[in-house]
Amino acid sequence: MQLVAGVWGFKTLAIGVEFGLFTRLAGGRTITVTEAAAEFGMDERPADLLLAASASLGLLEKAGAGYRNSELAEQFLVEGQPYYFGAQIRYSDLRTYLPWHRIGEALRGNHPLTWDPQQQESMFDTTDPKMVAEFWDAMFSTSRFTARALADAYDFGTHRRLLDVGGGAGAFPIELCQRLPQLQATILDLPHVCARAEERIAEAGLTGRIGAVPGDFLADPSLPDGHDVILLSMILHDWDEATNRALLARCHAALPSDGAIIISELLLNDERTGPPEAALMGMNMLVETEGGKNYSGAEYVTWLGDAGFVDARVVAFDAPGANGAVVARRP
Numbered sequence: 001m002q003l004v005a006g007v008w009g010f011k012t013l014a015i016g017v018e019f020g021l022f023t024r025l026a027g028g029r030t031i032t033v034t035e036a037a038a039e040f041g042m043d044e045r046p047a048d049l050l051l052a053a054s055a056s057l058g059l060l061e062k063a064g065a066g067y068r069n070s071e072l073a074e075q076f077l078v079e080g081q082p083y084y085f086g087a088q089i090r091y092s093d094l095r096t097y098l099p100w101h102r103i104g105e106a107l108r109g110n111h112p113l114t115w116d117p118q119q120q121e122s123m124f125d126t127t128d129p130k131m132v133a134e135f136w137d138a139m140f141s142t143s144r145f146t147a148r149a150l151a152d153a154y155d156f157g158t159h160r161r162l163l164d165v166g167g168g169a170g171a172f173p174i175e176l177c178q179r180l181p182q183l184q185a186t187i188l189d190l191p192h193v194c195a196r197a198e199e200r201i202a203e204a205g206l207t208g209r210i211g212a213v214p215g216d217f218l219a220d221p222s223l224p225d226g227h228d229v230i231l232l233s234m235i236l237h238d239w240d241e242a243t244n245r246a247l248l249a250r251c252h253a254a255l256p257s258d259g260a261i262i263i264s265e266l267l268l269n270d271e272r273t274g275p276p277e278a279a280l281m282g283m284n285m286l287v288e289t290e291g292g293k294n295y296s297g298a299e300y301v302t303w304l305g306d307a308g309f310v311d312a313r314v315v316a317f318d319a320p321g322a323n324g325a326v327v328a329r330r331p
């Protein structure tokens with residue numbers, strides 16, 4: 001029954017975000033059923049149900065006769081907070097939720113549901129304006145927190161220059177450069193994404209330390225050099241094994257001796273039985289990509305070894321966009 005109610009829980013969360021419920025309750029404000037009904041233009045019955053359901057999910061808590069944000073909602077669901085997660089919720093709701101309803105079609109046809117490969121070159125191009133408006137904000141809101149967890153779990157102490165391959169709007173470089181004063185970073189991403197990254201970098205006051213270089217990590221003759229650590233966050237799960245092996249070889253070529261590579265992903269266990277967040281993200285890759293899937297730590301270790309890297313190991317952590325990183329170095 002918990003699985004049956006998955007859709008109910010997600011839609012309760014998503015409508016709370018869409019209504020701005022948690023943002024309106026920022027800073028400890030409480031709201032009664034009668035007040036919520038008036039504020040959101042609802043009858044008292046639906047207002048009562050929404051507040052009770054939100055509390056049952058740990059998003060609100062009871063305060064006297066009313067409800068207020070839980071700590072979780074205050075940190076992650078109030079717009080403007082550094083680790084605001086609402087953009088991911090909005091993206092999933094608008095872009096992937098209805099296509100998931102046709103999952104049987106994707107399973108039988110082995111093709112994505114959120115975009116048409118006959119009409120678009122890749123899911124990341126500029127064909128779909130809704131995608132361009134929502135996706136990189138969604139990734140940013142997921143990856144800001146993942147970057148924090150990675151920085152807690154992995155020692156960046158000796159690294160000076162990071163290349164974030166497919167770095168999106170810059171969540172990792174921004175979080176990492178704010179924490180690590182010795183670090184400078186380059187984002188390599190598609191031209192229209194670099195423009196978004198530059199805005200975020202400027203907002204964070206890091207324009208001098210983080211650059212955005214437009215390019216194509218699959219087609220350009222080589223990756224930018226001059227970096228001692230390369231990050232691939234939620235990149236390899238978008239592509240098939242052959243593409244990933246080729247990309248790892250290009251990363252190897254772009255690094256100096258002793259340079260490090262970090263693959264941050266929701267990793268399947270080696271038996272391929274879970275955890276659910278990795279296995280279900282794999283199903284989501286069926287919905288969203290042509291050849292992507294979530295891979296195990298053991299698979300990445302093998303590919304890294306074949307590409308010439310050594311000392312590959314898994315560093316575990318807990319975050320929305322990754323449950324660990326596979327790290328290795330060029331000898």
Ligand SMILES: C[S@@+](CC[C@H](N)C(=O)[O-])C[C@H]1O[C@@H](n2cnc3c(N)ncnc32)[C@H](O)[C@@H]1O
Pocket residue numbers: 122124139140143165166167168169171188189190193215216217218219232233234235238321
């Ligand atoms: C799933 S997102 C991950 C973003 C970021 N690494 C993170 O974890 O938040 C994949 C990223 O790869 C970029 N990308 C896809 N194909 C690319 C290509 N051929 N060359 C450069 N960037 C590409 C996309 O624009 C997008 O920013």
